């Protein structure tokens with residue numbers, strides 16, 4: 324039986340052209356008419372790619388340190404259109420959560436109000452919508468803030484102690 328070789332590795336310049344191609348045909352960037360400057364995230368070691376049989380199938384960008392409310396931040400995740408619905412997005416997100424959880428007990432991300440598939444993806448993987456940033460990037464569209472607890476509350480924090 325043929326073995327499928329997959330791995331998640333730091334993004335390098337050899338991957339970034341394919342990743343830019345994924346961004347060009349994907350929401351939310353298509354609607355927002357935005358591109359991602361991968362070079363700065365590569366320099367910060369915050370960008371990773373999913374390689375399947377030598378091909379770049381998707382990417383994820385995240386900050387593991389607690390940058391907001393004790394959480395890391397997942398900036399972007401995307402999978403090549405022909406490779407979607409095969410569990411690659413889920414594996415990229417699980418990888419990011421494992422790295423974030425070493426430094427931060429929570430993870431946050433933003434998803435555009437018009438990106439319904441993105442919202443379904445995050446909800447199915449345990450994220451809860453906790454806020455709305457109206458007209459953040461374009462008038463008439465919001466950015467929804469999603470949150471996931473990555474580590475249970477320590478026992479000592481389970482109740483407020485008032486004297």
Ligand SMILES: CC(C)(COP(=O)(O)OP(=O)(O)OC[C@H]1O[C@@H](n2cnc3c(N)ncnc32)[C@H](O)[C@@H]1OP(=O)(O)O)[C@@H](O)C(=O)NCCC(=O)NCCS
Pocket residue numbers: 349350351398399400401402403406407408409410411412413414434438440441443444445447448
């Ligand atoms: C969102 C995205 C990364 C998901 O990647 P993927 O590899 O297709 O996701 P998975 O196959 O791992 O899906 C995991 C689960 O998420 C949910 N899900 C994923 N895509 C979905 C969709 N289009 N509609 C409904 N649910 C979806 C499902 O529950 C799915 O499990 P299932 O296939 O067993 O039902 C991909 O669709 C994508 O690149 N979209 C464009 C970029 C984007 O929207 N990124 C998120 C905002 S930055």
